[in-house]
Amino acid sequence: MSTRIGAWFKERWPVAAVMRWALKEEIPGGASWAYILGSSALFLFLVEVLTGVWQLLYYVATTDHAYNSVTFLRLHVSFGWLIHGLHYWGANAFVVVLALHVGRVFIWGAYKRPRELTWLTGALLFLTLLVLMFTGSLLPWDELGYWAAQVGTNMAGTVPWIGGFLEALSRGGDTMGQLTLSRFFTFHVAVLPAIMAFLIAVHLVAFRQFGSVGPWLAEKRAKAGEFWPDQVLKDAVAVSVLFVILVVLCAYWRAPIYGPADPLDNTYQPKPDWVFLFLYQALKAFPGPWEPVGTLAIPLVLIILVLLVPFVDRREERNPARRPVMMTAAFIFATAVIVLSIGGYLSRPEQVSAIQSAAAGKASVPAQPADRAGQPDTETTSQQKGAGQGKELFTTLGCLACHSVGGVGGTTGPNLSDEGDRNRSREWLLTQLEDPKAHNANSAMPPVTSQTKEHLDDLVDYLLGLKNPVAAATAAATAGQGAAAQAAKTTPGPAADMVGNVEIGTILFREYCQSCHGERGKDNVVNAGSDDGTVPALNPIDPALKSADARDFARKIDLVVQHGSTPAGPHPAIEMPAFGDSGALTQEQISAIEAYILKLNGVDRAQITDPGVEPRVFAWGTIGAFAVAWLVIFVLWLRVRRRSGSR
Numbered sequence: 001m002s003t004r005i006g007a008w009f010k011e012r013w014p015v016a017a018v019m020r021w022a023l024k025e026e027i028p029g030g031a032s033w034a035y036i037l038g039s040s041a042l043f044l045f046l047v048e049v050l051t052g053v054w055q056l057l058y059y060v061a062t063t064d065h066a067y068n069s070v071t072f073l074r075l076h077v078s079f080g081w082l083i084h085g086l087h088y089w090g091a092n093a094f095v096v097v098l099a100l101h102v103g104r105v106f107i108w109g110a111y112k113r114p115r116e117l118t119w120l121t122g123a124l125l126f127l128t129l130l131v132l133m134f135t136g137s138l139l140p141w142d143e144l145g146y147w148a149a150q151v152g153t154n155m156a157g158t159v160p161w162i163g164g165f166l167e168a169l170s171r172g173g174d175t176m177g178q179l180t181l182s183r184f185f186t187f188h189v190a191v192l193p194a195i196m197a198f199l200i201a202v203h204l205v206a207f208r209q210f211g212s213v214g215p216w217l218a219e220k221r222a223k224a225g226e227f228w229p230d231q232v233l234k235d236a237v238a239v240s241v242l243f244v245i246l247v248v249l250c251a252y253w254r255a256p257i258y259g260p261a262d263p264l265d266n267t268y269q270p271k272p273d274w275v276f277l278f279l280y281q282a283l284k285a286f287p288g289p290w291e292p293v294g295t296l297a298i299p300l301v302l303i304i305l306v307l308l309v310p311f312v313d314r315r316e317e318r319n320p321a322r323r324p325v326m327m328t329a330a331f332i333f334a335t336a337v338i339v340l341s342i343g344g345y346l347s348r349p350e351q352v353s354a355i356q357s358a359a360a361g362k363a364s365v366p367a368q369p370a371d372r373a374g375q376p377d378t379e380t381t382s383q384q385k386g387a388g389q390g391k392e393l394f395t396t397l398g399c400l401a402c403h404s405v406g407g408v409g410g411t412t413g414p415n416l417s418d419e420g421d422r423n424r425s426r427e428w429l430l431t432q433l434e435d436p437k438a439h440n441a442n443s444a445m446p447p448v449t450s451q452t453k454e455h456l457d458d459l460v461d462y463l464l465g466l467k468n469p470v471a472a473a474t475a476a477a478t479a480g481q482g483a484a485a486q487a488a489k490t491t492p493g494p495a496a497d498m499v500g501n502v503e504i505g506t507i508l509f510r511e512y513c514q515s516c517h518g519e520r521g522k523d524n525v526v527n528a529g530s531d532d533g534t535v536p537a538l539n540p541i542d543p544a545l546k547s548a549d550a551r552d553f554a555r556k557i558d559l560v561v562q563h564g565s566t567p568a569g570p571h572p573a574i575e576m577p578a579f580g581d582s583g584a585l586t587q588e589q590i591s592a593i594e595a596y597i598l599k600l601n602g603v604d605r606a607q608i609t610d611p612g613v614e615p616r617v618f619a620w621g622t623i624g625a626f627a628v629a630w631l632v633i634f635v636l637w638l639r640v641r642r643r644s645g646s647r
Contacts, residue, residue: 033234055087074255098129121202152272389455433456
């Protein structure tokens with residue numbers, strides 16, 4: 001039956017010709033471990049395609065669901081940790097392997113005539129891979145990806161003459177939002193993979209046209225070897241080892257969780273992926289008006305020089321020792337990239353020139369999809385939306401440094417918790433924001449001059465909506481809404497279902513929680529008037545709140561963080577602020593604090609609930625399976641060699 005099927009295919013498709021084209025090749029100098037990098041890169045491309053398609057079964061490309069959909073795959077889907085991990089580590093390995101492959105081709109002089117097209121397509125493949133890395137980082141809509149895209153699109157804006165157009169084109173508007181994510185998603189899953197597949201096809205055909213160049217010494221090229229089975233066997237060993245390494249990385253070093261994207265979180269200091277650290281560090285040398293030199297001129301010159309290598313070095317000599325100029329230039333380039341990357345890794349995250357400053361300013365009011373596209377908003381709905389954006393602006397502009405809202409913030413300025421009850425007109429508040437000295441000549445408040453009139457109106461909407469909480473609760477009860485308001489306080493907020501960033505949570509805890517709960521939540525700060533006389537410790541936390549299930553644990557403590565609490569006692573001096581209800585912290589920031597509190601109590605917020613197979617068990621099983629398979633292949637190979645020798 002199989003013979004008949006094979007004959008049917010051979011009659012209709014040139015199987016033998018294709019196999020000869022793919023496998024029949026003489027290698028000058030014979031098979032070599034130096035040639036495994038090309039096949040390894042091809043293998044990693046296939047890994048990225050397969051795992052990327054698998055992730056699309058769960059991924060939701062919207063700003064409000066992207067992060068949670070990726071988290072759901074990683075933590076709650078069988079082998080989701082493996083699929084996501086292979087995609088993450090495979091992408092990083094792809095960059096390393098492809099860079100080594102390009103370096104090996106350069107050292108061997110394999111770019112020289114008539115192999116110029118092979119070099120050009122290889123260099124373009126590497127550039128395409130870098131763009132894939134950049135676009136892919138935004139798709140989880142986490143802190144790292146958001147700020148990397150924010151800074152990257154701002155860099156596009158520094159291009160002379162067309163910078164504004166490029167920035168708007170990449171973002172889909174003036175600010176980061178749904179259109180930005182949609183465009184990055186389209187490029188990452190459709191446009192760029194298609195370009196890469198095309199370049200790989202052209203690269204392979206161009207390579208087969210002239211075959212392997214072999215060693216640069218003539219005496220070593222005299223002896224030829226076969227691609228099949230000699231080189232194929234070496235490639236298969238390399239690919240097997242590479243796959244095992246990826247699985248081990250997935251099991252022992254999971255892809256990092258950066259927390260949901262929060263445009264208003266000024267505690268996060270962005271650094272790009274390691275691939276772009278050299279550019280990040282180099283940008284520091286070009287401040288102010290020199291910015292386009294670092295963001296455009298230098299990268300563009302380097303790309304052009306790399307593409308022109310085979311046309312600049314036209315000599316037939318391939319021995320590296322006899323190409324001192326090219327080898328010295330390559331050494332300087334590689335050293336500069338490595339040194340700058342190390343410097344960028346070791347340096348403290350800081351705002352690099354005006355690019356990130358502009359990013360922070362433009363992030364103050366993130367673009368959101370309309371709730372009712374094409375329908376006019378009523379005045380009430382418009383004010384509600386304005387108040388929501390005004391709350392974000394209030395936090396972003398640092399108003400909490402001086403003013404307190406809901407018990408959270410500074411004390412050098414007036415408490416604004418009941419600003420809406422003070423019967424101040426909208427015009428009075430606008431004047432106060434634009435020119436504080438008009439009302440008080442000795443006012444130390446800086447004028448808000450960096451925002452548009454629409455943004456100032458949003459701030460006023462927010463301030464007018466700040467009512468006395470006691471009066472508001474009384475009014476709600478009178479209106480028959482007291483029960484609903486009370487029920488809301490027993491419902492966790494959105495943060496409870498977010499997996500926050502522990503590092504950001506550490507910073508936020510130190511800023512907002514440590515003064516009451518002590519360093520690392522261990523101290524019992526005095527709380528006069530409460531029953532126990534102290535603020536409850538968080539490390540260890542009350543056993544009634546703790547749970548081995550990370551999500552359950554987070555939901556329990558989220559109720560307190562969102563809605564606050566009043567300790568039992570006659571007149572407690574310290575009450576737990578309602579960080580969520582007051583808007584003092586964003587939901588993303590609350591999720592980070594909750595992740596940190598869980599860590600203090602030995603619970604991982606990024607806990608895998610359905611691994612399929614425990615990751616480390618799977619890793620060791622994979623190692624064992626490949627070891628047995630290659631042992632069997634090696635024994636069979638020895639038997640074949642002995643039989644050939646006896647003849």
